Amino acid sequence: MSNSKLYKGSLNTIILKLLNEHDKMYGYEITQKVKALTKGELKITEGALYPALHKLEAEGLLDVEVAKVDNRLRKYYKLTETGTKETVNKLEELAEYIKTMQALVNPKLV
């Protein structure tokens, strides 16, 4: 991930936000979607993505579904009910954080 230290804390929110907008997604699809949305600025590595997905799954925020696609098995992730609620909280937290940072870095814009 580029600028990894800055983005690291937001990875879970990014994942939750994407899954909130799509019914279900698989790991590689998430990396490609983030890359496309940020025009290549943000690249999520598998070393960061999968541990985050598994942690969110273990916390009960994500559910897993396995389907056979293109000669192989694919693991899809989707939000659970708790995950959907948590996404709202996380996005609010992130918005608040961006606002605070904006006030610190560029007070004229606030």
Add this chain to the structure above:
Amino acid sequence: MMNLTKENIQFIDTYLEQSDVKHIDIRMEMVDHVASEIENRIDAGDTRDFYYVFKDYMLEHKSFLLENNNRFLRQTTKKLSNQLLKSFFSIKSITLLAVFTAIIYFGFNNYDSELMKNVLLISMIFLIIAPAICYFFALKKFNYNRFSGIERLGFFFSFLLQFINIVNITGANFIKNQNHLLITSIVMALVFTFILVFIRLSVLTFKDYKYRYNNLC
């Protein structure tokens, strides 16, 4: 969009399995990720044979994939430990513990202690055989594929066996003293409660894997 052949997918799967990614629930996700990236590279204009694209990818990312494997296993162990503790300290389990303590204490006070000891030992053996039978059927159901969560249950199972072994060795003389009957009853009840909580967790874990990985059955 280019799709890899069944043989290519099998090659990636075998490579990862031989690189110590033993559990299919972890490996299937890695296989899909590697295959998707190779297909993407070929679609983007890499004209080389699959094997060379695969080799390049692995040179760059193998360590990440193996680290991911270890992290996944740690995460699975943590998840199961939390479930086990939560279940063990639930109101249901505490009630069960109280009921077992009362039954065992009553038994020691009204029946021969040697007979009680044998009854408890046979019950324990019977109860710890149950998860082993569950595991056998789960393996058969999943076509002998290895799943991380199901295998991690084995870690707790070993702990359980060791605990029972310690209770059995240290309790032999302790049990003969009438003053120790209450403590003995509590320890025995703890073992029984833990076994039942463990069996419940095993059944729930098997059901969960069966629901999620139905495609492999």
